[in-house]
């Protein structure tokens with residue numbers, strides 16, 4: 001616990017006062033807060049190092065280019081990728097999935113092929129596939145979710161076939177905290193199809209140690225802003241030979257080798273996928289976030305998350321009148337979807353806000369999953385490294401008093 | 408009472424409450440008092456877009472004046488739309504259209520009327536003005 005004891009001091013936002021209360025921030029699933037080291041790093045670049053990457057032959061540009069590229073190496077070690085060239089920067093998970101959907105469909109899919117997703121996917125892992133499915137006449141199948149919020153892997157097996165070209169599944173549910181068994185999914189996919197396996201790591205990567213080689217998957221996508229980094233930057237990790245075989249979706253500067261008026265040849269991976277000026281300041285900021293997490297140690301981050309999850313289970317599961325959507329597996333994220341019969345989620349979150357408690361209300365971009373559960377909207381509490389048991393206690397007492405007022 | 412007078416009246420009431428929690432409680436009371444909305448009017452074409460919850464506004468013309476009936480499935484939003492509807496009800500369409508009072512500026516109502524949440528309350532106001540405009544043209 002010691003590393004986490006005074007951790008809020010590293011995050012200036014916690015100096016804020018919200019409606020006369022201290023801030024109890026439990027919406028890290030939407031975005032995380034930023035430590036000074038990330039904010040300072042970005043300020044430092046703008047103040048003292050700023051120059052466009054890859055273009056200049058002068059000191060400043062050489063420095064930013066070096067820093068930008070070094071972030072790939074940080075991710076290589078963070079994810080245990082085999083090469084730093086396997087790291088491609090994007091705007092975030094959403095753009096990453098749009099890119100993969102378009103590039104993969106264009107290269108590997110034809111009319112009648114199948115895409116397999118699950119019933120609990122975030123809209124970012126549904127809409128891009130629906131768009132390419134319409135364009136290329138593909139069909140989408142959704143793996144069923146069980147009563148206990150786990151994925152029905154028998155259903156996955158039965159849906160896999162030689163027609164399946166892509167399986168794209170969430171690595172950690174943003175509503176229930178459920179962690180699917182990715183290795184098992186990988187085994188099933190390999191045994192029953194030749195599909196590419198993509199993991200949406202938006203919620204997983206910030207919280208748990210991920211070893212892409214050990215998992216055996218083909219692609220991992222995630223957002224920087226949910227793991228202490230800035231907005232506007234995210235990552236696609238992919239196996240090198242697959243990245244080599246895919247074509248870019250965006251064209252422009254910096255992604256070409258040679259350009260003629262009638263054609264062009266692509267630069268090698270990763271640059272062929274990074275058209276135009278990349279968000280290099282954000283990437284470098286994200287590098288500082290990775291350093292911060294590495295200093296804590298991802299196994300410590302996991303342990304802290306597990307402790308908060310256990311405490312959350314103890315404290316939140318038996319509040320009178322509050323229904324909880326949360327994984328029933330031993331290991332899960334510290335994410336709790338909640339709803340109260342007869343009380344609207346929007347009212348609940350407005351009331352919680354008057355206690356300084358920030359949670360998300362709505363369908364959290366998993367509308368089909370809500371519909372399946374027969375609920376309009378939920379509130380969601382997601383904890384991260386800077387949260388502690390006291391935050392969960394505050395949530396509980398604020399919930400009790402809010403529900404009382406709204407009933 | 409004119410729109411201006413009603414706004415001032417509400418301002419006085421809202422000023423009594425020292426914090427957002429008590430203001431929300433006031434809106435919840437207002438929501439509970441508003442029990443006259445016929446559920447069969449919870450129709451899509453009366454829905455106000457851009458709110459966190461479902462909000463309905465139904466206009467009615469009586470003696471050359473406009474009246475608004477309102478509802479929501481959330482209490483605080485319902486209190487807010489009830490309040491806004493009462494400000495613009497019993498008024499001539501011309502007066503609603505020409506009125507330039509900015510409720511966001513006038514009322515201190517926490518995040519529900521802050522620019523960040525402008526969507527919900529803003530759409531309620533826009534809907535009311537659009538109904539009024541349609542009557543004039």
Ligand SMILES: Cc1ncc(COP(=O)(O)O)c(C=O)c1O
Nearest residue numbers: 092093094122124174200202223
């Ligand atoms: C599981 C999951 N996938 C994808 C996303 C989309 O991430 P972003 O909005 O950063 O692109 C989110 C973020 O809410 C998420 O929770």
